[in-house]
Amino acid sequence: MAVPLDADAQQARYWNSDVTAPWVTLQDRLDALFGRFSDAALAAAKPQPGERVIDVGCGCGATTLDLARAVGGAGHVQGVDISGPMLAHAQGRAVCWDQM
Numbered sequence: 384m385a386v387p388l389d390a391d392a393q394q395a396r397y398w399n400s401d402v403t404a405p406w407v408t409l410q411d412r413l414d415a416l417f418g419r420f421s422d423a424a425l426a427a428a429k430p431q432p433g434e435r436v437i438d439v440g441c442g443c444g445a446t447t448l449d450l451a452r453a454v455g456g457a458g459h460v461q462g463v464d465i466s467g468p469m470l471a472h473a474q475g476r477a478v479c480w481d482q483m
């Protein structure tokens with residue numbers, strides 16, 4: 384399948400535009416809405432304590448934090464996303480979680 388060369392640029396523009404602001408402002412409600420899909424993905428991936436994981440398209444970080452709980456302190460999870468606002472929100476949640 385051919386992917387247009389500017390596909391990433393289009394996605395970057397889209398996911399950094401105001402259109403995606405609700406992903407941040409409604410993060411808790413969206414996490415609840417999509418939770419069953421995230422749970423199914425995690426059940427299939429079966430992350431184990433001590434593993435190193437990359438979460439591509441981590442958005443506001445719900446799956447990243449779930450993965451961090453699964454791999455524990457001996458593991459490592461790297462969230463990656465093209466959206467600056469969503470990644471900033473995820474980083475804030477990760478800092479709060481890390482301080483608990």
Ligand SMILES: C[S@@+](CC[C@H](N)C(=O)[O-])C[C@H]1O[C@@H](n2cnc3c(N)ncnc32)[C@H](O)[C@@H]1O
Pocket residue numbers: 391394398417421439440441442443444445446463464465466469
């Ligand atoms: C539908 S959202 C899902 C976010 C998150 N995984 C969740 O379940 O809440 C899709 C995510 O993919 C990200 N994304 C799109 N294209 C990307 C790319 N080329 N590289 C990294 N992230 C990308 C978007 O910024 C957005 O956060």
